[in-house]
Amino acid sequence: MSFTRFDRYVERNAQSFIERLQALCRMPSVAARGTGMRAVAETVEQMMQRAGGGTRLFRLGSGYPIIYAEFGAGSHCFLIYGHYDVQPVGSLTEWTSGPFAAQVIGNKLYARGAANSKGDLVARLAAIEAYQKSFGKLPFCLRYIVEGEDALGSPSLYQFATEHADLLRAHGAIWDDGYIDERGRLVISLGFKGIAFVELRAHGARTDIHSKWGGIVPNPAWRLVHALATLLSPDGKITVDDYMRHVAPLDEEDLRLLASVELDEEGLKREFRIESWARGLSGSELVRELVFGPTCTICAIQTGHTETGPRTALPGTAAARVDFRLVPNLTPELVLRLLREHLDRRGFDDIEISVLARAPVAKSSARSLVARAAVASANEVYGTEPIIYPLDPASGPVGALCGAVEPPTPVVSFGIGYEGSNPHGPDENIRLEDFIQGIKYFGRVIHQLGRLAEEANFQGESKNALNLPRGQAIAAKGARDDDQ
């Protein structure tokens, strides 16, 4: 299929697409502040409708709305996940232009959210629009889910995934985490690590007391330190009983993809200002550990007071937040069980464990439809083969969506940002060219997905295994369902 018509449409409307993105970026949607969230959600819903989607708005408890839209129809179904909320802006003085001015300076658009991830949202909707104008209806069912709590840990989305798993059945999912590397190559991830983020808490006296009692009143800070010290060896190996036994060995595909992953060791060391990597790792061992290593990271410990002024008190409680990043075949449920058993076995049954966040591993085979479509579409637009991460070391709420059904939905991820996008800092920006390329690329991904779905049908592979409740989700175009 020739994309001449499609590309011409994109180019003709490029300015309009950019202006749509500017308009969306000018609506502040900092989830942590909470103002204007509803207005942005409604705008996104209208954008979905204008692109031809049937939509529903879900509101779970007091959370920000989740927009669910469906486009096209067919034997296959694919899922896109995105978010309309943005990170806090931080110090305004560090910004060259206002974070919500959405100014174009040179060939870049500066705005909070431009890269993470309103740019992807607008680009993908533009691609859907251009596809429909050029080729007609999408050749499969596309479910587009956009949440507003990415920066808050996506509580509503997790609840949504549990309560509406029927809306999440799909042959593949696409996220927008990714970027164009410094050599212009598209970086594609074939999945994300899972996560079990827990808080461990120990209790002592009912309140902080004078530390003169330190010798005879149980100290929860010591208790916690001693419990934590059993989870990881001083040389960085996870020592939770039986843990490593569950880590699946890498298969040939993993090893093949891993071999092509590049890591700018020296550049990253300079960026992090560290002298060496943990455990003296380097080269392929370092890459393997980053990509396929399970992690056990203390993210926070809080006990007592560390404000200015020395205050000697024996704390009444102590808490640590520990983040386990999961690789196959570790699941959040397994990790929680192993952790509890490990602590109990050592007499730490008084240490409370509570779950702050969890998401399963979401990993695709390179042979999945989404992976094949993403990889096959890259060269034509970017003029070079993509970089493929067999597993992204990060996790994401997309894991909750993919893991809500069994077997988990394969996921791939790519985006329109670049290495200078600074999505969590000041002067967040995208290059306009990347934005337009992203539209063209996504149009091709749609096409490839349709082609592969057809091929699968021809080979009798799909069998409608998902048993999709197509259409049931959307009562009527634009219908709204505010689950309060």
Next chain:
Amino acid sequence: MSFTRFDRYVERNAQSFIERLQALCRMPSVAARGTGMRAVAETVEQMMQRAGGGTRLFRLGSGYPIIYAEFGAGSHCFLIYGHYDVQPVGSLTEWTSGPFAAQVIGNKLYARGAANSKGDLVARLAAIEAYQKSFGKLPFCLRYIVEGEDALGSPSLYQFATEHADLLRAHGAIWDDGYIDERGRLVISLGFKGIAFVELRAHGARTDIHSKWGGIVPNPAWRLVHALATLLSPDGKITVDDYMRHVAPLDEEDLRLLASVELDEEGLKREFRIESWARGLSGSELVRELVFGPTCTICAIQTGHTETGPRTALPGTAAARVDFRLVPNLTPELVLRLLREHLDRRGFDDIEISVLARAPVAKSSARSLVARAAVASANEVYGTEPIIYPLDPASGPVGALCGAVEPPTPVVSFGIGYEGSNPHGPDENIRLEDFIQGIKYFGRVIHQLGRLAEEANFQGESKNALNLPRGQAIAAKGARDDDQ
């Protein structure tokens, strides 16, 4: 010597003394807020002058003034330490009457600072006044030092002790930490544990980074946990190399005094809401551990963020505050050296140690002049023998004053509060009777000190060993020296 005249003076002026205390309590002097501190300092200085003291006001850097006053003259010199600042008031709704209303309700005076320790300050000055009115000039040199940063960790006082050790030479020191127990007995401490309060800090990346890097970027939180875990065994024994070797064995006097220390184990367990004491301690072992055990207490750990909302980040830095309470013969300097060597020996030479506070052990023999005077004066006023703690498990800035000279000045401590005084909580209060008894008691302590000093001179014991620069300190009565 008969105290009839002295007691009659105290009784006749009781109402006036109470009103003086009320007036002082009505001047808020919350060091943490910092308002009105100078005014209170000046009021205290005037009270000292009215009681016949020659005074100097020391101001170190931007700290709150230290009042130094001298009374009387003689071969011997004694030191009193107090403070005019008070603790924060906390939640006003928890107070029955305003914290600075200084209301008398029934037989109690309610005010922030009434027990800790404006009541002692006013009582001691009243005793000095009554003594002079009844018997004439004090029979020794009395140096009264009052600071305004007790609640802030006494930074100015520590500097003062270093810079003005000449003003601190004395045959004994008296502090006001202490109380009347539930059976009306005066609790006297013959000293205080020392303290080395340190912060241990580990560094990782230059800032918090995404925790997906947890497997390959050094994590200062883990580093700190592993370092801490080497300092104390899971069963609560200090495992810093060579540490316990320096703890002096208890002598006969220690053991004798220890045998009479009572601890309301069940009542305290209820108060702290704990099920059992550390390491299953109880009875005399528990008391010995409390009084003479060296401690190593984690008072605080801070790394990463524990605010609401799960945030997975690999922290860039991690800090713990550890409080070592010292017993003979542990000194802050020794502990710091042992700690450094211990960590270095285990490869933790990257862990920074900084000192937040330090004070040497300040311990008196029961045969010291101050101990004998305090013990001998109790029965006549309180109608029962005092409870004597051979060592108070707390430490205090008085340790810095006593330790500024060599050999350290013996110290005793007692006060006018009672078990219901709640000096750090709401409704801080004293019983007026305790206040008046405190004045009478202190008059007798002055007398006993004079008598013992004379006796020592007669026996040739004192030899003016202190070589006191009497009078040099005070250029003129009321002269002021603001060291900026």
